[in-house]
Amino acid sequence: MDFLGRHESMLRLSTDIQDIHGKNIMLYKGAFGVVPFSMIETYCEQLIEQGSLIRKKVRFVFVELAQNINRYSVERDNDEGVGFISICQSNDGYAIVSGNMTSGQNHKRLMDRLVNIASLNNDKEELHLYKRRLMKEGVAFSENANIGLVQSAIVACSRFYYESVKTDGDKYFITLKIEIKVPKIGNL
Amino acid sequence: MDNIHIPGSHDGYFVPTVDFNYQNGVCEISGESFLEETNVFYAPLISWIREYTKTGLPLVFNCKLTYFNTSSTKSLLDIFKILKKYETEGGQVTVNWYYDNEDLDLEEAIQDYITDTGLKINMINF
Numbered sequence: 001m002d003f004l005g006r007h008e009s010m011l012r013l014s015t016d017i018q019d020i021h022g023k024n025i026m027l028y029k030g031a032f033g034v035v036p037f038s039m040i041e042t043y044c045e046q047l048i049e050q051g052s053l054i055r056k057k058v059r060f061v062f063v064e065l066a067q068n069i070n071r072y073s074v075e076r077d078n079d080e081g082v083g084f085i086s087i088c089q090s091n092d093g094y095a096i097v098s099g100n101m102t103s104g105q106n107h108k109r110l111m112d113r114l115v116n117i118a119s120l121n122n123d124k125e126e127l128h129l130y131k132r133r134l135m136k137e138g139v140a141f142s143e144n145a146n147i148g149l150v151q152s153a154i155v156a157c158s159r160f161y162y163e164s165v166k167t168d169g170d171k172y173f174i175t176l177k178i179e180i181k182v183p184k185i186g187n188l
Numbered sequence: 189m190d191n192i193h194i195p196g197s198h199d200g201y202f203v204p205t206v207d208f209n210y211q212n213g214v215c216e217i218s219g220e221s222f223l224e225e226t227n228v229f230y231a232p233l234i235s236w237i238r239e240y241t242k243t244g245l246p247l248v249f250n251c252k253l254t255y256f257n258t259s260s261t262k263s264l265l266d267i268f269k270i271l272k273k274y275e276t277e278g279g280q281v282t283v284n285w286y287y288d289n290e291d292l293d294l295e296e297a298i299q300d301y302i303t304d305t306g307l308k309i310n311m312i313n314f
Contacts, residue, residue, distance in 0.1 A: 034200035037222070041198065053291060056255065060293070063222055063257055128300060135265075135304065148258040155293050 029084035031077035032070035036085060037063065043087065057180050058087065058094050060155050064148035065098040065176060072110070073100035074171060093158070093181040104170035113146045114162045114176075117153045127154045149176075156180050192236055196220075203229070204253060208236050213245050218252035221260040230263035237270050246280035247271070251309075254287070254294065261297075265304065272307040282310070289313040 026043045028036045040062045044055045066085055073081030083100030102110060120126040131150045153160050161177040189210040196205035202220035209215070215237065223229045240247060249271060256264065268283070275281040287294050295311070302309050 034224070038200040053293075056291070057293065060255070060257075067257065067259070124296070128296065132300065132304060147261070151258050151261075154296070 024086055024088050027084065027086040031080035031082050032066050032073070033078075033080045036066050040066075054094075054180065054182055057155050058096065061096045061152045061178050061180065062087065064152045065096055065178070068146070068148060068176075069098060069100045072102050072106050074103045074106075075101050093179060095177055095179045097175065097177045099173060099175040101167065102172050102174050104172065107164065107172045107174070110146060110174065111164060113149055114160075117150060118160055118162070120153075122153070122157055122159070124154060124157060152178055189236070189239055192233065202255070204256075206233060208233065208240075210240065213240070214248045214250065215240075216250040216252065218250075219254070221253055221256040221264075223260065226259040226263055230260070230266070234263065234266055234270065237267060241270065241274040241279055244279065246282075247274070248282045248284070251283070251285045252287075253285075254291070256297075265301065268301055268305045268307050268309075272305045275307070281307075283307060284310045284312055286312050286314045 026039065028039060040059055044059050062085065069083035069085065070081040073083045075082040081100060083098060085096065085098040088095045088097065116130060117127070120130060127150060131147060131154065134147060134150065156178045158179040158181050159177075160179075161175075163175040165173045165175075167173055191210055192206055192208040194203065194206040196219040197203045198220070201224050202222040204217050204219040204221045207214075207216045217233075237247075249267070251264075253264075271281050271283060285298050287298065289295065289311075298309055298311055301307070
């Protein structure tokens with residue numbers, strides 16, 4: 001059974017994350033070596049119709065979530081983290097969805113970050129303060145910092161969803177969805 | 189001191205172009221920075237700047253990065269901290285960041301560096 005097949009029941013539990021209502025323009029599942037990072041270049045250029053700044057936001061969030069999987073997924077393939085990531089297009093923008101298994105040890109720290117990010121409710125100033133507070137505390141760039149998630153929330157400046165499902169043993173399946181809205185008016 | 193020249197590349201990872209010139213004291217980094225091993229890439233650049241600051245000569249740091257991931261953020265912060273320390277100790281330091289002023293995400297990231305280090309960074313639209 002492949003990765004999505006094994007985790008299908010967990011993905012079904014998350015209605016917010018499933019609520020995309022758009023076309024899936026890219027899905028990658030497997031080990032997060034260099035391959036997905038190469039793919040994003042092609043997909044951003046060819047499939048994202050909006051201007052360069054929107055493409056840049058999509059790419060930024062994609063790269064950070066992909067790196068997150070590579071670093072923290074407890075499922076490994078040749079020392080590369082295993083998980084999935086997709087880009088979906090909806091009427092008002094894009095959503096980047098990722099999923100991977102994480103250890104109980106990482107889970108507590110990750111949930112702390114995610115709860116804090118979500119509670120800041122897209123307030124850019126507060127998110128910047130939170131990022132800088134993490135930096136001052138000296139944890140922001142450690143192996144378990146997740147500063148990329150905070151920066152992704154800043155860049156996306158939109159809704160940030162997460163779902164955590166406990167699986168067998170001391171492991172959790174984490175799903176994240178970050179939306180990037182395309183402005184109706186103004187330069188992109 | 190030897191000059192440093194690293195050609196940029198896009199091969200899944202994004203390697204920025206680097207030109208550190210001892211003769212004229214101009215250091216330039218441009219392109220995009222998303223590397224497989226960020227610390228390994230930036231360590232010699234940071235060492236080079238540390239060595240240069242021992243000369244007491246003026247230093248111009250031109251940053252033309254248009255994209256950098258959060259792993260690269262720390263290395264850039266380390267560079268700016270060294271430059272700020274050099275300036276505080278009497279060194280002549282000029283930092284220019286060339287950017288598209290429609291890119292608000294990048295503008296905010298530069299502002300974060302200014303706030304975090306106290307270093308003056310000239311933000312130049314291009």
